[in-house]
Amino acid sequence: xxxxxxxxxxxxxxxxxxxxxxxxxxxxxxxxxxxxxxxxxxxxxxxxxxxxxxxxxxxxxxxxxxxxxxxxxxxxxxxxxxxxxxxxxxxxxxxxxxxxxxxxxxxxxxxxxxxxxxxxxxxxxxxxxxxxxxxxxxxxxxxxxxxxxxxxxxxxxxxx
Amino acid sequence: xxxxxxxxxxxxxxxxxxxxxxxxxxxxxxxxxxxxxxxxxxxxxxxxxxxxxxxxxxxxxxxxxxxxxxxxxxxxxxxxxxxxxxxxxxxxxxxxxxxxxxxxxxxxxxxxxxxxxxxxxxxxxxxxxxxxxxxxxxxxxxxxxxxxxxxxxxxxxxxxxxxxxxxxxxxxxxxxxxxxxxxxxxxxxxxxxxxxxxxxxxxxxxxxxxxxxxxxxxxxxxxxxxxxxxxxxxxxxxxxxxxxxxxxxxxxxxxxxxxxxxxxxxxxxxxxxxxxxxxxxxxxxxxxxxxxxxxxxxxxxxxxxxxxxxxxxxxxxxxxxxxxxxxxxxxxxxxxxxxxxxxxxxxxxxxxxxxxxxxxxxxxxxxxxxxxxxxxxxxxxxxxxxxxxxxxxxxxxxxxxxxxxxxxxxxxxxxxxxxxxxxxxxxxxxxxxxxxxxxxxxxxxxxxxxxxxxxxxxxxxxxxxxxxxxxxxxxxxxxxxxxxxxxxxxxxxxxxxxxxxxxxxxxxxxxxxxxxxxxxxxxxxxxxxxxxxxxxxxxxxxxxxxxxxxxxxxxxx
Numbered sequence: 001x002x003x004x005x006x007x008x009x010x011x012x013x014x015x016x017x018x019x020x021x022x023x024x025x026x027x028x029x030x031x032x033x034x035x036x037x038x039x040x041x042x043x044x045x046x047x048x049x050x051x052x053x054x055x056x057x058x059x060x061x062x063x064x065x066x067x068x069x070x071x072x073x074x075x076x077x078x079x080x081x082x083x084x085x086x087x088x089x090x091x092x093x094x095x096x097x098x099x100x101x102x103x104x105x106x107x108x109x110x111x112x113x114x115x116x117x118x119x120x121x122x123x124x125x126x127x128x129x130x131x132x133x134x135x136x137x138x139x140x141x142x143x144x145x146x147x148x149x150x151x152x153x154x155x156x157x158x159x160x
Numbered sequence: 161x162x163x164x165x166x167x168x169x170x171x172x173x174x175x176x177x178x179x180x181x182x183x184x185x186x187x188x189x190x191x192x193x194x195x196x197x198x199x200x201x202x203x204x205x206x207x208x209x210x211x212x213x214x215x216x217x218x219x220x221x222x223x224x225x226x227x228x229x230x231x232x233x234x235x236x237x238x239x240x241x242x243x244x245x246x247x248x249x250x251x252x253x254x255x256x257x258x259x260x261x262x263x264x265x266x267x268x269x270x271x272x273x274x275x276x277x278x279x280x281x282x283x284x285x286x287x288x289x290x291x292x293x294x295x296x297x298x299x300x301x302x303x304x305x306x307x308x309x310x311x312x313x314x315x316x317x318x319x320x321x322x323x324x325x326x327x328x329x330x331x332x333x334x335x336x337x338x339x340x341x342x343x344x345x346x347x348x349x350x351x352x353x354x355x356x357x358x359x360x361x362x363x364x365x366x367x368x369x370x371x372x373x374x375x376x377x378x379x380x381x382x383x384x385x386x387x388x389x390x391x392x393x394x395x396x397x398x399x400x401x402x403x404x405x406x407x408x409x410x411x412x413x414x415x416x417x418x419x420x421x422x423x424x425x426x427x428x429x430x431x432x433x434x435x436x437x438x439x440x441x442x443x444x445x446x447x448x449x450x451x452x453x454x455x456x457x458x459x460x461x462x463x464x465x466x467x468x469x470x471x472x473x474x475x476x477x478x479x480x481x482x483x484x485x486x487x488x489x490x491x492x493x494x495x496x497x498x499x500x501x502x503x504x505x506x507x508x509x510x511x512x513x514x515x516x517x518x519x520x521x522x523x524x525x526x527x528x529x530x531x532x533x534x535x536x537x538x539x540x541x542x543x544x545x546x547x548x549x550x551x552x553x554x555x556x557x558x559x560x561x562x563x564x565x566x567x568x569x570x571x572x573x574x575x576x577x578x579x580x581x582x583x584x585x586x587x588x589x590x591x592x593x594x595x596x597x598x599x600x601x602x603x604x605x606x607x608x609x610x611x612x613x614x615x616x617x618x619x620x621x622x623x624x625x626x627x628x629x630x631x632x633x634x635x636x637x638x639x640x641x642x643x644x645x646x647x648x649x650x651x652x653x654x655x656x657x658x659x660x661x662x663x664x665x666x667x668x669x670x671x672x673x674x675x676x677x678x679x680x681x682x683x684x685x686x687x688x689x690x691x692x693x694x695x696x697x698x699x700x701x702x703x704x705x706x707x708x709x710x711x712x713x714x715x716x717x
Contacts, residue, residue, distance in 0.1 A: 010341055014290075018282060025283050055468070062465035068287040068307060071341045 002031065003057050004081055004153045007046040007064055008072040011037055015069045019046060022067065028052055028060050034150030043071065047152045076153050083153035085131045088113070089122045092142035101141060108134045119144055165294050166195035166325040169258070172301035174201055175333045178229050180220065180585055181205070181258075182213040186233020187273060188260030191325035205585065205614065208606035210237050212578035214244020215604070218253050219579030222565045223540055224586040225378070227254040227308050234260045235273030238319070239280065243572060245315045246284040250569025251399060252376060254313035256304050257281075263323040264292055277319040286314030294327040299334050306337040311344030312463040313376055344462065348479030348487060355475050356434070356458045357491035363432035363456075365501045366392045369415065369444075372399030372568065373437015373461060375561045379482035380404065383436065385489055391497040393505050395423035397438050398549075399568040402558040412505065413514070416444040417705045418550045421512035421714060424705070426505055427452050428712040435459045437481045440470040441569070450710035460484050512716065514554050520696045521671050523548070523623040527555040529674050530593065530621070533682065538590040540565060540583050544576035544600030547629035550701040552595040574603025577620065581607060584616045591682065593619040598651050598692075599628045608661035611688040619681045620658070620690040625697045626651055633700045637715070638707075658690035665690040 009015045016035060023030050031049040038045045050060065057075060064073045076083075091101055098120075105112055105122055108130065114121035124134050128151065135146070163171070169192065173181070180203045185193045196204050207213040210232040217228030228248075232241050238259040248255045262271040278290045287307050289300045297320075304316040360366060374383050380403050387394050387410050394404045395412040404411055415423035427433060433455040438444070445451040448471060459466070459473040460481055467476040477484050516524045541556050542565040543549040549566055558564050565583055567575040580594040601622050611618055623629075628646040635643050658665035664684045668677045668691055681689045703714040 014278060017279070021282055059465065059469060062467075066463070066465050068339065068342045 001051070001053060003050055003052065004076045004078070004083065004151065005048045005050060005057075005061065005064070006074050006076060006153065007048060007070060008038070009044050009046065010069040010071065011042050011044040012069055015044065016046075018067050018069060019048075019064065022063055023048075023050070023060070026060065026063055028056060032150035034152045047150060049151050076155050080155050080157070081153045082156045083127060083151055084125055085128055085151050086123070086125050086149040087131050087135070088147050089124065089135060089138055089143055090119050090145040091122060091138050092118060092144050093120050094118070097141055101138070104134065104137050110134060161330070162328040163331050164191065164195065164325065165297055165320070165327050165329065166192040168297050168329055168331045169301065169320070169325070170195055170199055170202060171331055172298050172333055173229065176227070176301070176305045178202060178227070181229040181231050182207055182216040182220075182582065183231030184210050184213055184233070184237060186237045186260065188234040188262060188322045189231065189237075189325070191322065192231070192260065205610065207578065208609050209604065210240035211244050211574065212581070212604050212607040212610060214241045214255070214257065215247065215572075215575050215578035216582035216585070216607075216610070217255050217257075218244060218248045218575075219542065219565055219582030220586040221248075221253050221255055221582075222579070223562055223583035225562065226586070227256055227305055228582065229256050229258065231258045232260070233273065234262055234277070235275045238275055238277045242280060242284065245281055245317060247567050247570040247572045247575060248315040249284045249286070251372060251567070252313050253315065254308040255315040256308055257315055257317040259317065259319050260325070261290065261319045261321040264321045265323070267321065277317065281317045284315070285317050288317040288319070290319045291321070291324050294324050294329045297324065297329065298331065302334050302337055303339060306339070307342065345464070345478055346462075346480040346483055348460070348477040348484035350487070352475060352477045353484060353487050354491055356477060357488055359432055359456055359458060359475060360390055360392075360434070361493060361496070364498065365430045366390070366432040366434060366498065367412075367426050367430040368392050368394040369397070369427065369433055369435045369438055370394055370400040370403050371397040371436065371438025373481050374400060374403040377437060377462070377481040378561070379437070379485055380561045382482055382485035382489065384408070386485055386492075389489065389495055390492060391495065391502060392434070393426055393502065395419070395427060397441070397444055397568075398553055398566065400438065401553060401564040402561045405559045406557040407559060412509075414553055416441075416711060417446070418554065418701050418703060419711070420514060420554075421703055421716060422505060422508035424703070424711040424714060425508050428710070430455050433457045435461070436485070437461060439466045442470075445470065446705050446709055446711040515717070516699070521669060521674070521693060523551045523693070523695045523699060524555045525671055526621060526623065526674055526678075526693050526695070527552050527595065530678050531556045533675075533678055534591055538587070539563060540587060540590050540592045542566065542576045542580040542583060542592065542594040544594070544596040545571045545573045546597045546600060546631075547625075547633065547699075547701050548595050548597040548600070548623045550630070551623065554701075573600035577601065577604050578607045578610070580618045580620070581611050581614075581616055584618050585614075591619070593621060596620055596622045597629055598622055598624040598626055598648055598654065601654065602651075605657065608658065608663055608688060612662040615686050616688055617685045618688045620663075620688060622654055622690065622692045623695050624651075624654065624692050625695050625699065627697060630701070632698070633704075636698070636700070637704070654690065654692045663688045663690050665692070667692045667694065669694045
């Protein structure tokens with residue numbers, strides 16, 4: 001089962017490597033990871049998507065908490081999670097399909113952020129299923145390049 | 161007034177109460193050694209290999225309960241510490257390892273003797289630091305010592321570039337530690353403690369399963385109170401030897417792979433297992449689904465990550481073991497005696513005592529004789545790793561904490577001799593004896609020089625079977641007698657080697673010579689002494705739980 005884990009850490013050099021190393025060493029796979037500074041510049045927030053059962057989750061949460069630089073660790077349950085992914089997709093275009101692609105982009109409420117003679121770059125933000133959806137539709141035109149950011153998530157409603 | 165970083169480091173160590181450091185000089189620590197040249201309050205012990213420095217600091221920490229400190233130069237100096245740091249990490253020993261590093265402007269350029277010490281030691285330290293700004297030095301040293309000794313203890317490394325040693329700062333040492341992200345939880349949850357008290361009161365067949373956490377938390381007295389108040393038999397892990405007196409009627413001895421039959425049967429049969437400062441290591445549990453299959457499990461530990469890591473736990477209590485045991489004792493009612501259960505255990509003890517055949521010179525006999533000789537004297541027993549370690553764990557009787565020093569989790573051959581040195585520095589009046597094998601003694605034999613130069617009266621008893629005995633035992637029992645690369649019949653003459661280093665030394669080949677030789681070793685007070693006991697070559701350690709088996713499925717002899 002996939003889990004979304006938020007890790008609040010001191011914004012210090014080497015912290016990312018401590019967290020990533022811990023996952024590798026304890027045999028937990030990271031599916032995606034996003035890091036950024038929080039409202040407080042001395043604190044960073046990592047959002048990690050990892051695969052494992054409840055026991056794995058409990059163990060990795062505790063091990064993460066044990067790192068001296070970790071302030072807080074919590075799992076965001078799927079039903080309470082407000083989550084987003086970002087992807088940039090460079091699609092091959094020609095005179096004939098340009099219109100069709102633009103239509104797909106509009107339906108998905110994505111944006112075109114770069115246009116060239118033979119390509120367009122599409123920016124999409126949304127839940128994982130939405131990102132997967134547009135990728136699937138654009139694939140038949142030929143994806144020249146693509147980059148996806150790690151998932152970020154907050155718990156819905158009040159305090160966590 | 162401004163002082164150098166090197167001087168500031170020494171001042172900081174003094175503020176932490178450090179009296180002794182074990183180290184080896186090199187290029188990047190030259191400025192620190194220059195400061196040590198005129199240092200009066202901190203004793204620096206020159207080892208002969210950095211691994212010896214780390215193990216000596218470790219042995220010192222285990223014998224005294226203080227933080228051990230070791231020091232090495234950058235690159236190879238630092239990497240030679242690594243085994244010793246990993247060893248301390250696995251056994252939760254408080255240690256601060258200080259390493260020199262190339263100057264900050266040369267970092268990351270594959271400079272001469274540069275190694276990424278922070279990267280290398282990350283998985284084997286509780287935490288580590290690279291000092292990049294001189295003004296951070298006092299705070300980092302303060303934090304390093306605090307982290308090493310608080311909560312679940314462990315090693316912390318501090319990597320210090322050469323220009324930090326030579327730079328200047330206005331020195332002031334912080335009074336308090338402020339690490340917002342590190343707040344070890346010391347007090348157990350009262351509701352959980354009440355649940356545990358209830359479970360103990362209801363239990364008919366309880367067993368206390370005790371690990372090294374009881375020793376590091378100094379909780380032996382509380383443990384004994386609990387065991388005696390409620391009539392609960394006690395088994396200890398290898399790390400827990402000494403936490404509960406072996407002579408006590410309730411003592412079951414060690415459990416697990418080479419544990420006593422009575423301990424393993426008791427754990428398998430019990431209805432309540434109270435784990436105290438222990439971590440359900442695979443050498444203890446054997447086949448996990450059949451470990452304590454009928455028991456409700458209480459797990460008391462300072463480290464929340466240990467709870468539920470290897471086995472399911474019914475009543476977890478996170479906190480300092482001593483504080484939790486104290487509160488538990490308050491909540492427990494009048495004395496229980498568990499008469500039937502204790503009788504059953506007595507029967508197992510009578511039926512399956514630790515034993516060996518008394519033909520030829522047997523290692524167990526040497527250990528029993530030394531135990532008898534030193535019973536009423538302050539004695540610290542150190543071991544190497546392998547059969548020597550297990551025989552000593554089984555046949556020496558430990559009465560007090562911090563009298564047993566052995567590499568548990570990592571199983572480091574070559575640990576014993578330097579650890580014995582460290583222990584003797586920490587406890588100069590105690591008898592310190594290292595029970596060694598002929599394989600492991602050769603792994604850090606250069607540390608004999610450290611012992612000789614400091615006139616340490618450590619005793620080294622080599623149980624010499626000219627084999628890597630434990631591996632050979634596995635080859636005999638599991639690999640059809642294929643003694644692949646375990647025959648050490650071409651060993652050098654260990655007596656001559658010891659003498660060449662300046663130790664007193666002799667060889668013993670007959671059982672009737674054992675007592676006199678051991679007595680002789682106790683008369684030597686001004687240098688180390690090595691006795692090469694030529695033991696029965698193919699003696700095995702029994703009981704033995706073959707890997708993958710349940711712990712009640714022992715090979716008894």
